Every structure is written in structure tokens, then in C-alpha cells.
Amino acid sequence: MLIAVIVILVLLLIFGPQLWVKYILAKYNKPLSKMPGTGGELARHLLDSYQLESVLIEQTQDGNDHYDPESNKVRLSPQYFSGKSLTSVAVAAHEVGHAIQFNRNEPVSLLRKRYLGSAHKLQKMGVYCLMALPLIGAVIRIPHAVGLMAIIGVLTMLSSVFIYAAILPEEWDASFNKALPILDKGNYIPKQYLPAIRQILKACALTYVAAALADILKLWRWLALLKMLR
Template identity: 50%
Template sequence: MLWIIVILGVITLIVGPSAWVKFTLKRYATDREDLPGTGGELATHLVKRFELNEVNIETTQEGHDHFDFGQHIVRLSPSVFNGRSLTAVAVAAHEVGHAIAHEKKQKISHLSTRYLPLAHFARRITAGLLLGWPALSLLLHIPYAVPLHALVVGLSGLLAVIVQLAILPEEWDASFNKALPILREGNYIPQEDLPKVKKILTACAMTYVAAALIKVLFVWRWFKR
């Protein structure tokens, strides 16, 4: 019975953040006529306001909002770019917050440039091992193939979570040192909506950590088959 409680607790800790992030972003995604513009319009305005001359705005796949610091592009999903909701405005401000930190070469921006390539590397290793290890172990007759496979993939997944936790201060900076003051002081949203926007910006900051945790659960389920 104790093991069941422990397992359920661990699964809740893994799934909970992702579920909360999705719930929060969806909850405040209803368009509102009282907001002065869409997420895309706000992002364009902020890029000009902060003189981010090399930064462009593009649309991307739904749910893949991010700032590409290598190409200097703020990429917003269609619902954010075209949406006139609290979620659209807050997400756009969060991504421009990343752009401000990188384009102004602020110290906090070094976290993603240092650690994100490591996260991408770990993700590629995990994906490759999940797909190719069975054939590789048969060809090379690797002893203890299954437990070794589980160990390597598990460590790769854990590394991805650790990297995202290492980058969390930069995500927090984009939300609460950049986006929130911009939205509050620029009167881009009604003051009474600030508590809601804080929840959205917290969800923005936690997005990648939540996604990394879900991948750990996916790896565990894959090995349970």
C-alpha cells in the first residue's frame, strides 16, 4: 500500500506542473475587447520600444512559443500572435522579455546559451537510444542490455530536467523582471487583472520544467511495456 501511495505521489509531482501550466494558459485564453491589441501587436510594439533592432517576430506551431536567440526571432503560436487575451499578451511579453535579456547581453541570458545545447543533446541521445538500442544490443551482443539501456536513457532524461531547472532563473527573469513590470507600468492590461497575469507568467516560467518532467514519465512508461 505504501508503494502505491509513493508511486502516485511521484506521478502527481511529475504530471501536476504540466497539467497546471496547460490549465492556466487555457483558462485565460478568451479574447477580450478591452485589451488594446493582440499578442503579436504587443510583441512588435515592444521590440520597437526597446530598440531590439535585430529581432523579428514570426508565427510558429501552436504551443511552441519561444525566443530563438541564435536567429534573433520571437516565435509566437497563432493563438498568441492573433489572440487578444490575457494569455496572449502575457506570453508575448514573456518571450520579448527573453529577447531583451539576450539582445542587451544581460548576464542572466548566459544560462540558456550555456545549458540549452546540453538539453538538446540529452534529448537527441534519449530519442536515439529509445529507437536504436534494441537493434544495437542484438548486433553487438551487449551484456545486461536492458538494465544498461534503462540506466542510460534514465540518466539522459534526468539530465534534461536538471538543465531546465538550471535555466529556470532566466525564465523567471523573463516573466517577473521583464514582462510583469512592462505590462503593469505600461498600462497594457487593466490593473485588476494583474493577479491573473502573474499566474500566467508563472506558467510561462514553468513550461519547460513541466515538459521535461513529462518526458521522464514517458521514458518510465516506455520501459513498463
């Protein structure tokens, strides 16, 4: 019974944030007839208002909304790019918030700019190292070599988890120091919708929490495998 409770708690910890984010985004993704423009149109307007005409906007795959600092582009899902919903507006403003951070070279953007790409590469290296452990153990048959590879793999995977956690202040800043004041003070959203906008922006900011938890789950699986190989 205790084991079942622990398993349920772990699953809630891992999947709870992801399910909540998806629920909030879907809940407020309903077209509003009084919305003056689409998410894409709002993003373009806000970028021009902040003298960021060089930042481009384009559509991307569903669920892949982001600002790409390398190409200096805000990318929005088709449903948000062309949609006139609270979610469309909030997501667009959130990604514009990231564009403002990077183009102003704000300190909060420096960690992602310098290290996130490296974290992705390190994570892949870690996965490759851990996948190679059974083969290494069978061919070399040197326990210390296998242990060293295991340590390298685990450390490289952990690095991506720490980076995800470290960039959360940037996500929070994009939502609540950029997007929310812009939408509120600019009167882009009627006051009665602001509580919903806050929820959506919180979901946007916590997207990386879900990603970090998913990486921790992957790490636990590899650690269980390593225990079996000992």
C-alpha cells in the same frame, strides 16, 4: 493500496504542472473588448520601445510560443498573435522578456544560449543508445558492453533534465523581472487584472518544469527496461 497511492502521486507530479499550465492559459484566453491591441502588436511595440527593431515577430504552431535566439525572432501562436486576451498579452510580454535577455547578453541567458541545443542532441543520443541495448545484448553478448551503453544513455538523458532545471531562473526572470514590470509600470493592463497576469506569467515560467518532469518519466521507463534486461 500503497502502490496505487504512489502511482497516483507520481502521475500528479508528472502531469499536474502540465495540466495547471494549460488550465491557466485557457482560463484567461478570453477576448477583452477594452484591450487596445493584440499580443503580436504589443510584442512589436515593446520591442521597438527597447530599441530591438531587429527582432522579428512571426506566427508559429499552437503551443510553440518561444523566442528563438538563433534567428532573433519572437514566435507566437496564432491565438496569441491575433488575440486580445490577458493570456495573449502576458505570453507576448514573456517572450519579449527573453528577447531583451538575449539581446542585452544578460548572464541569465547564457546557459540556454550555450548548452540547451547540446542538451537536446544529447537527449536524442541517449534515446538511441537505450533503444539499441536489446540489439547490442543479442549480438555482442558482452554484459559489460551493454552496461556501458546503458550508462552512456542514462547520463545523456539526465543531462537534458539538468539543463531544463538550470534554465528555470531565466524563465522566471523573463516573467517577473521583465514582463510583469513592463505591463504594470507601462499601464498596459488595468490594475485589477494584475493578479491574473501574475498567474499567467507563472504558468509561462513553469513550462520547462513540466518538460523536465516529462523527461524524468522517460528516464524512469528506460531504467525499468534496463532492469528487465539484466
